[in-house]
Amino acid sequence: MSGTATDPDPGTTADKLSTPGARTRPGRLLARAAGGAAGLTVVAALLGLVRDQAIARLFGASHASDAFLIAWTVPEMAATLLIEDGMALLLVPAFSLALTRRAAGGHVQDPVRTLVADTLPRLSAALACAGGLLVWGAPWAVGVLAPGLDDPRLAVDCTxxxxxxxxxxxxxxxFSAALRAHGRFLAPAGVYIAYNIGIIGMTLALHSVWGVRAAAAGVAVGSLLMVLTLLPTFVRLMPGRSGRRTVRGGGSALLGATVLAPVVLFVVSRQSQVFVERFLASSLPDGAISHLNYAQKVAQLPMVLSMMICTVTFPVVARALAAGDREGARRRVERDLALAGTVVLLGTAAVLGCAPRIVEVLFQRGAFDAADTAATAGVMRVYALGLLGHTLVGALCRPYFSAGRPTWYPLGAMGAGLLVTTAAGLLLTGPYGVEGIAAANAVGISTAALLMLLGLGTRAVAVRPGTVALSLARPVAAAGVAAAAGRLATDLVPGPVTGLAAGCLVVPLTFLLTGLVLRAPEAVHLLALIRQRFPHGR
Incomplete structure (x- = not known):
């Protein structure tokens, strides 16, 4: 980890990129930061798989698992709004501005401390009230989320x-946004490790007494562990008092209603795709919501890893825009889109080629039978078609909100995608069931991604949509070839574990070789980043 407890500022990635002596190797610094964060993300993802395996083994795809997943809609929305996107999109630019003002000097009190004093107490009070209202209104919330449930009482308890x-x-x-703005990426990347440990521990310890309510209690315990994971580092980063008078404007101006509303509504509209899916699936037989959930949790793993690239570079883009370096921001965003897209397309190829084997190895035991495996694998393959769209939406929203100016265009693009998802879901759910819902998700999110890409150049960062599209065309072709090769390998090699191992070997090799044959520079760039992270002989 960078820095020390007594010296919280020097040595961070963001600060190193801001110094003249480090400009010759920003790619290596970012690669190291992304690599460390990605390592913890992989551990968290593996624990997430263990969590899902425990729930699948104990409760299968049933009314109980559906009730828990309906209740889990609340933390899923909260995570997107308050950890992954909304809070980061608002606070990383705000803390970046405060850090810039700190570096400029001339303030009676540290701008970072001022920002925290202005915002954290009020935010905590508002969120506590919102949580209390949700406890009181849980029956109404479940009725809105899943009106097709025959007996909503278990879902209400879990909610x-x-x-x-x-x-x-x-x-x-x-805390995560503050740490990332300071160039601290390891601790925020580790919070989901604590979260999943809490869920797994409570589920295994209390399922015989509380049933699926034990998993819901684990969500609560795990979320408390997340706070405790970040608290020590956050406290160390906060400077001591440097004066008696508080100077406003240390970045809190970026959190006004005109900036807050577009970000919050965008994140809510993005997460509403899950609401649409579960609303439609609640009218299908028991287990449909669970099949969607298991498929999504596994298929999204490549997207989570690819988004670490944009998470690490987001403070860099925010500081570039704050300093007026729009050309540097454009180059950074175009590189991020190409590299993140390449990573997620590799994962997409693996999901398309190996889905049945993945589900069989991970989940087929206990209450989760072969029929559940077949249904989940079919949904996973369809859902994977939208992974590039999901990644691009997550990557593109960051430059839109990096400058701290109010912009409603991302909300309009996401709203259009949500309308497409809803319309397609209503048309496809009847004839195709859960696979129709997954297809609607893929079409809707891809529509939103295309609209956001086309609008970015005139509203935030002057990226070139044609250049981005060309940079992704060759990895898309490579993913198609790799998916076909992976499917052939898993079919030819007998046994679930050996078949999956063969597919996991064939897919990346085929993807890389095809990318090199097609002269995709992103494949070469990805190899270079791997070599930087793991140099020969070390």
């Missing part, structure tokens, strides 16, 4: 248990 995440995720997101 009340998970309501605490409205507060705890908000504090986690606040």
């Amino acid at each position: 009340r248990l998970t309501a605490v995440t409205v507060l705890t995720f908000g504090i986690t997101g606040y």
Whole structure:
């Protein structure tokens, strides 16, 4: 980890990139930061798989698992709004501005401390009230989310248990944004390790007494562990008092209603795709919501890893825009889109080629049978078609909100995508069931990604949509070839574990070789980053 407890500022990635002596190797610094954060993300993802395996083994795809997943909609929304996107999109630029003002000097009190004093207490109070309202209104919330449930009482109980995440995720997101703006990426990347440990521990310890309510209680316990994971580092980063008078404007101006509203509504509209899916699936037989969830949790792993690239570079883009370096911001965003797209397309190829084997190895045991495996694998393959769209939406929203200016265009693009998802879902759910819902998700998110890409150049960072499209065309072709090769390998090699191992070997090799044959520079760039992170002989 960079820095020390007594010297919180020097040595961070963001600061090193701001110094003249480090400009010759910013790519290496970012690669090291992304690599460290990605390592913890992989550990968290593996624990997430263990969590899902435990729930699948104990409760299968049933009314109980559906009830828990309906309640889990609350922390999923809270995580997107308060940790992953909303809070980061608001607070990273705000803390970046405060850090810039700190470096300029001339303030009676540290701008970072001022920003925290202005925002954290009020945010905590508002979130605590919102969580209390959710506990009281849980029956109404379940009725809106899943009106097709025959007996909503179990879902209501689980929703009340998970309501605490409205507060705890908000504090986690606040701490994470502050640390990332300071160039600290390891601790924020590790919060989901603590979260999953809490869920797994409570589920295994209490499922025989509380049933699926134990998993919901685990969500609450895990969210508290997230806060405790970040608290020591956050406290060390906060400077001591440097004066008696508080000077406003240390970055809190970027958190006004005109900036807050577009970000919050964008994140809500993005997460509403999940609401649409579960609303439609609640009218299908028991287990449909669970099949969607298991498929999404596994298929999204490549997207989570690819987004670490943009998470690490987001403070760099924000500082470039704050300093007026729009050309540098454009180059950074175009590189991020190409590299993140390449990473997620590799993962997409693996999911398309190996989905049945992946589900069989991960979940087929206990209450989760072969029929559940077949249904989940089919959904996973369809859902994977939208992974590039999901990644691009997550990557593109960051430059839109980096400058701290109010912009409503991302909300309009996401709203259009949501309308497409809803319309397609209504048309496809009847004849195709859960696979129709997954297809609607893929079409809707891809529509939103295209609209956001086309609008970015005139509203935030002057990226060139044609250049981005060309940089992704060759990895898309490579992913198609690799998916076909992976499917052939898993079919030819007998046994679930050996078949999956063969597919996991064939897919990346085919993807890389095809990318090199097609002269995709992103494949070469990806190899260079791997060599930087793991140099020969070390």
